[in-house]
Amino acid sequence: MKILFGGAAGEVTGSKHLITFNGKKILLDCGLFQGRRQESDEKNRKLLWDPKEVDVVILSHAHMDHSGILPYLVKNGFEGDIWCTTATKDICNFMLMDSAYIQEREVEWLKKKKKFEEGVTPEALYGAEEVVETMLRFKAVPYHEEFEPVEGVKAKFYNASHILGAAFIVLEMTDPKSGTVKKLCFTGDLGRRGLPLLNPPDEIPDVDVLITETTYGNRLHASLTTVESDLAVIVNQVLADGGRLIIPAFALERTQEIVYHLNLLRKKNLIPPIPIYVDSPLATDVTQVFKRHLDCFNEETREEFSQHGDNPFGFNDLKYTRTVEESKSLNEKQGPMIIISASGMCEHGRILHHLKNNIEDRKNVVLIVGYQAANTLGRKLVEGYKEVNIFGDPHKVKASIYVMDAFSGHADRSDLLDFIARGDQETNKNRKIFLVHGEQTQLDAFKEALATNGLEDVYIPSYGEEVDLGDDF
Ligand SMILES: [Zn+2]
Numbered sequence: 001m002k003i004l005f006g007g008a009a010g011e012v013t014g015s016k017h018l019i020t021f022n023g024k025k026i027l028l029d030c031g032l033f034q035g036r037r038q039e040s041d042e043k044n045r046k047l048l049w050d051p052k053e054v055d056v057v058i059l060s061h062a063h064m065d066h067s068g069i070l071p072y073l074v075k076n077g078f079e080g081d082i083w084c085t086t087a088t089k090d091i092c093n094f095m096l097m098d099s100a101y102i103q104e105r106e107v108e109w110l111k112k113k114k115k116f117e118e119g120v121t122p123e124a125l126y127g128a129e130e131v132v133e134t135m136l137r138f139k140a141v142p143y144h145e146e147f148e149p150v151e152g153v154k155a156k157f158y159n160a161s162h163i164l165g166a167a168f169i170v171l172e173m174t175d176p177k178s179g180t181v182k183k184l185c186f187t188g189d190l191g192r193r194g195l196p197l198l199n200p201p202d203e204i205p206d207v208d209v210l211i212t213e214t215t216y217g218n219r220l221h222a223s224l225t226t227v228e229s230d231l232a233v234i235v236n237q238v239l240a241d242g243g244r245l246i247i248p249a250f251a252l253e254r255t256q257e258i259v260y261h262l263n264l265l266r267k268k269n270l271i272p273p274i275p276i277y278v279d280s281p282l283a284t285d286v287t288q289v290f291k292r293h294l295d296c297f298n299e300e301t302r303e304e305f306s307q308h309g310d311n312p313f314g315f316n317d318l319k320y321t322r323t324v325e326e327s328k329s330l331n332e333k334q335g336p337m338i339i340i341s342a343s344g345m346c347e348h349g350r351i352l353h354h355l356k357n358n359i360e361d362r363k364n365v366v367l368i369v370g371y372q373a374a375n376t377l378g379r380k381l382v383e384g385y386k387e388v389n390i391f392g393d394p395h396k397v398k399a400s401i402y403v404m405d406a407f408s409g410h411a412d413r414s415d416l417l418d419f420i421a422r423g424d425q426e427t428n429k430n431r432k433i434f435l436v437h438g439e440q441t442q443l444d445a446f447k448e449a450l451a452t453n454g455l456e457d458v459y460i461p462s463y464g465e466e467v468d469l470g471d472d473f
Contacts, residue, residue, distance in 0.1 A: 060188020217446025
């Protein structure tokens with residue numbers, strides 16, 4: 001078996017790993033590189049293999065850095081199936097279409113501003129048409145149900161508890177010559193225990209090879225226990241000051257988590273009634289998908305839906321706005337309110353309008369609840385810039401900026417170590433481990449942490465590197 005690391009190797013975006021086994025090519029994830037525009041665009045267009053030669057794709061979850069380049073693969077000749085969980089398929093439908101739309105808008109903007117090199121006309125990686133074609137290739141299976149993506153390989157999805165539908169993938173591979181059976185696990189992104197909404201993550205079965213994410217290989221998250229009280233303090237401050245609470249949030253998962261907590265705070269009477277607006281068409285669509293996948297939720301959430309007839313994503317004070325007119329009208333409304341809007345890193349989308357209209361008022365609060373990559377507007381707010389550019393114009397940051405990192409959907413160092421340590425100790429010791437999906441400092445520190453735990457066969461592959469584990473790996 002060979003593994004070619006085609007993305008998320010030494011970095012956190014562009015997740016894709018090509019497995020070659022018994023003459024077949026299985027692609028684990030097909031994610032988009034994100035970050036600095038030109039560099040990521042070049043890497044996105046330069047696939048390290050011929051898409052026509054890939055037999056099948058197995059997808060861990062719907063985040064764009066894991067699935068966002070699937071339509072480009074199809075556009076360039078991939079003809080196989082794309083396997084994923086049922087919820088991932090439903091979410092991808094909206095997320096990929098949204099990605100095509102964002103790309104088309106960005107190309108229009110680049111053309112208008114002439115922000116491209118002489119002789120190079122910017123072009124979207126793919127359009128809506130390719131997304132439709134790609135969705136026809138999707139094959140959805142529930143968690144824990146075995147399927148055979150290619151001959152001689154059995155596969156299963158396990159709950160990774162990272163976002164709705166997220167899975168870690170286990171492949172059981174039988175060598176046709178020797179009959180030897182070996183197992184490989186690819187974690188995709190792993191979630192945390194104790195997050196609201198989702199079922200806790202499954203335990204890893206005994207496997208011979210593990211490809212694991214390392215996003216927070218050297219970090220411990222803030223505890224989840226004070227999330228609600230912290231949120232209540234902020235909402236009550238905004239109410240007392242007569243201001244607005246602006247929350248930039250990823251349309252998928254983070255928005256639903258915030259809404260869930262606000263609903264609980266209202267029910268417990270820890271905050272008084274306050275109008276709440278989810279101002280993002282994508283978040284509105286994704287929330288509909290959440291309602292269709294109650295099986296993915298933990299007991300507490302399921303109970304709220306079924307026994308009390310409560311919908312944690314729809315309550316009296318909460319409105320979902322879809323049209324541009326509805327979104328604009330929020331600016332004219334009087335009195336305190338909460339606005340949750342995308343994009344989560346304040347790079348594009350309606351959140352920019354809300355920040356522009358509210359950031360210069362001391363009464364208002366901007367609450368950061370997600371990871372903010374370097375060079376984004378969100379990161380500048382976190383770093384305490386006194387002035388920021390929005391739509392090209394400078395704006396003074398007078399609103400209070402608060403950060404709550406307890407919402408992270410990623411396992412931290414202790415979660416990761418705990419996940420890896422489970423199962424048969426003998427198999428564990430002999431296991432080959434590849435560390436991916438992490439910045440270099442996180443990867444190095446996590447490798448050291450594993451060595452301290454007695455796990456020595458650990459390797460950090462680099463982008464484009466192929467590792468040959470032999471037929472009898
Ligand atoms: Zn993810």
